[in-house]
């Protein structure tokens with residue numbers, strides 16, 4: 655079911671400071687910040703040869719990453735995103751196996767303009783998993 659690793663996401667308290675670390679200290683290619691109000695985050699993508707790193711800063715009230723940053727004030731790895739060919743088929747298969755799909759269970763449009771879903775970290779070895787349709 656799983657395809658490529660699309661991105662690893664890092665939640666950060668200060669996006670400008672995080673961009674400086676990746677762009678200036680690590681010498682990586684970084685995108686412009688992209689507000690994603692439907693997801694409660696602002697995103698910057700770091701493009702690597704084989705995958706991406708997604709830097710996430712909370713946006714607005716009730717951001718889904720707010721509690722994570724309260725527990726990890728310096729930031730930390732927040733989720734891992736895998737590509738799937740058919741996100742609805744993947745969701746239905748995972749639900750049938752007892753995995754919890756977060757939110758209302760319907761795919762939302764993610765930062766790449768493609769459908770995404772999130773799976774509960776307690777069902778996946780303590781790691782929040784995002785699925786993105788390839």
Ligand SMILES: CC[C@@H](C(=O)O)C(=O)SCCNC(=O)CCNC(=O)[C@H](O)C(C)(C)COP(=O)(O)OP(=O)(O)OC[C@H]1O[C@@H](n2cnc3c(N)ncnc32)[C@H](O)[C@@H]1OP(=O)(O)O
Pocket residue numbers: 663690693695697708710718719721722731732733735756757763764765766770772774775776780781782784
């Ligand atoms: C930009 C769009 C998109 C893209 O295209 O890439 C994105 O990436 S959007 C990214 C932000 N959106 C989301 O993360 C949506 C899905 N996430 C959620 O709904 C919530 O974050 C959550 C997973 C339900 C957790 O919310 P929280 O408020 O922290 O809930 P709890 O406090 O009840 O936590 C329950 C339990 O799970 C542990 N936890 C929480 N977050 C993580 C995590 N990121 N990784 C690992 N474990 C996590 C938390 O510690 C609790 O554990 P216990 O204390 O042991 O109960």
Ligand SMILES: [Co+2]
Pocket residue numbers: 661663708733735784
């Ligand atoms: Co993501």
